[in-house]
Amino acid sequence: MAATRGTASAGGRSADTVAWSTRELADLAGTTLNTVRHYHSLGLLDTPERNRNGYKQYQVTHLVQLLQVRRIAELGVPLSKLAAARSDSTGLRAELRQVDAAVAAEIERLCRARSDIAAILDVRAPIDAPRGFETVAAQLSESDLALIHICARVYSASGSFRLREMVAEEPPALRREFDGLSFDAEEATRQLLVRRMAAETSNWRWAEVLWSSEEFRSPDLAREEARRTIGASVNEFYNAAQSDVLRRVSSSLRDAPVEHRSRPGDAPSLFDVVA
Structure with a gap:
């Protein structure tokens, strides 16, 4: 239905009036017919008058x-909030502040995602590489990567940072x-590897210094x-x-003199509950 024009007089002045159909109104506003109906x-959106044929006449x-x-x-x-706060500018501003906070959080997430994607592409790391481990991921076994996940x-943020250092x-x-x-x-092979791993302070697979510490452990998990x-x-x-080698390394480090341990104290090994 084409827009209709008419002439009306008010106080001695003449003025053109225009009436649009629902579809014409939607086109002018750059939206869809269904959107207009949804707003109604x-x-x-106020309901317009209808002409003699029953068609809506939008002004x-x-x-x-x-x-x-x-x-x-x-x-x-949100449209649900807009309906309630339509005549309340204070309410709308409060909604805008909430929207702004959500947008800021989403921007931060997207920036972090872009940074992660760049790190993966720069070193051709596996796409599912744990965040922060992109530079070493290609050198790690699937088991190591799974454990790091x-x-x-x-671990907490500081614990994960320390873990990255230990892995590197x-x-x-x-x-x-x-x-x-x-x-x-063979037993001799295992013993030799135990001695070598125990001599390294970066034995990250057995990282009691991380999971037993409140500083390094996630606050969501108990020790x-x-x-x-x-x-x-x-x-x-x-x-x-x-697993046997790691268990022995754990025992070796726990039994070592205090100055040679990963951390002070005599905490039980992580294997004590699963062995």
């Missing part, structure tokens, strides 16, 4: 109203030796829960010989 159902005031509603909706204010949830400090040759340890490795989670993960991701 929410009480956001300029309706167009302005529709454009205003769309503008506020574009800012992110778990650790990243168990691990000698590549020692990592390859541990990765290559078969499930039926015992963190220990059970890491211990069960180690036994799940590594073969029998590797």
Whole structure:
């Protein structure tokens, strides 16, 4: 239906009037017919008069109203809140502050995602590499990466940072030796690897210094829960010989003189609850 024009007089002055159909109004506002109908159902758009044939006749005031509603909706204010706060500028400003906070959080998330994507692309790291481990991910086994994913949830931000340092400090040759340890490795081979790993302060797979510390452990997990989670993960991701070696390294470090331990104190090993 085409827009209709007419001439009306008021106080000796003549003025042109324009009436639009629902579709014409939607086109003018850059929206859809269904959107206009939806706004009507929410009480956001006044109902226009109808002509003799029953068709709605939208006026300029309706167009302005529709454009205003769309503008506020574009800012992110939920339509359900807009209906209640339509005549309350204070309420709308409060909603805008909430929207602004949500937008700021989303921008922060997107910036972090872009940074992570750039790190993965720069070093051709596995796409599912744990955050912060992109530079070393290609050098780690699937078991190591799986354990790090778990650790990243168990440890706090400072704990994860320390874990990254420990992983980076691990000698590549020692990592390859541990990765290559078969499930039926001989006793002499196991003992030799235990001595080598115990001599390294970056024994990150057994990281009691992290999960037992309130500073490094996630505030969402109690100490015992963190220990059970890491211990069960180690036994799940590594073969029998590797788990045996890590268990022995754990015992060796706990029995070592205080000055040679990862941390002071005599805390039980993570393997004590899963062995």
